[in-house]
Amino acid sequence: MTYPDQAPASVALLERARAVIPSGVNSPVRAFRSVGGTPRFMRSASGPWLTDVDGRRYVDLVGSWGPMILGHAHPQVLEAVREAAADGFSFGTPSEREVALAEEIVTRVAPVESVRLVNSGTEASMSAIRLARGFTGRSVVVKFAGCYHGHVDSLLAAAGSGLATFALPDSAGVPASAAAETIVLPYNDVPALEAAFAERGEQIAAVITEACPGNMGVVPPLPGFTDALRRVTAEHGALLISDEVMTGFRCSASGWFGLEGPPAGGAPDLFTFGKVMGGGFPAAAFGGRADVMALLAPEGPVYQAGTLSGNPVASAAGLATLRLCTPEVYARLDEVAHTIADAVAAELDRAGVAHRIQWAGSMFSVFHRAGQVRDYADAQDQDTAAFGRFFHGMLRRGVHLPPSAFETWFVSAALDDEAISKILAALPGAVADSL
16 A cells, blocks of 8 residues: 555644644654655554554564664553552652662663663763763863763754864754853764864863764764774773663663673763664663762752652553563564665665665664765765655655654564565565665
8 A cells, every 4th residue: 555645644743743843843853854845643543553643553673763773562561551650640758669760770781780770861861961060170082073961052053164163053942152161073083083182171071972883873882982982081081971861772782882891991980872772762861980979969960850750650561661671572683674674775875865874773774875884974975865855755645754864773572474574565666766
């Protein structure tokens, strides 16, 4: 079945939403600006399937941008949520479920000795940066172009004109003074990192990096890059913050850290988590070395708080999800991801379309370009218009991809033979549409 491009119920909802919500969406990528057309408003989801308000059914390769690792409305997660909700939605006090979720995270990621739960990846990054500044007594943070750590003022920064210059605001509303506390470097560029620290090392509180970037598409660290991050930060007394909001508990039971292992000089000092650990609910965390985490209020001078942090329902969903992510689940994720990616590559090869597929565990991205993607400049050097046509070719054939050429494809363990067959059947027509 091929769906028409028109989606009247979604169009009507978008117009209604625009009257009360800027652009009609609550997160920019949902607006389909990168691919054009009308975003599909979803009514329900189950297993690997989404159903939109026009009654159309799609195989889901977005997975709520990662959290739905088991598929939508997994029966055991749903039961855990119902049980927790029946006990009360929120207490404003400590509860046992948040302790259990924290214990699960600490058990899975060995360098994380202590963890604090928050509500979003943005909040986790913001808090980790504040903590690093409080611990070191320094103010400057290094990040990498193409890595996204939430909409924190100081991290919404673009590279300045020089190799190690301070950054420029990358969003209206971000004061120059906030961006000026950030140095933006090319990803996978060790000489640039060394130059920045040689010039300003005594001012740098931390380097924050996606453990394996997924927000410019999947761009793994080149061999030796993570080791260099650890070596240079340690030499200069700065902290290393590993952002595993996307990769955490998805790449493996202990995220990208579990795949790559600790750098030669030791593990990162702090980690951030989100997405999978919330099981589809708003939940995130930051954690790491006990001596660093001890600076958080009320024990220490670094203030951080949140009314709904450790919410019992979100904690129940996250804990159930993590406990259900068994070795068999990770094996299934790898199997279905490679089945899909291999089929995409075969169709693009058959059509003579230049492409590159890159991996982080079962996460992968399809770049419409030839050659390895090593950094954000490489990621930008692709045919985004062709991706847009491919996206809509898949959408009209009942497969919902991430609506941007710079995003990661997420599979779920719920992808069954029917769903995979639908994806494979859609590919030839979608690739033809993209030419």
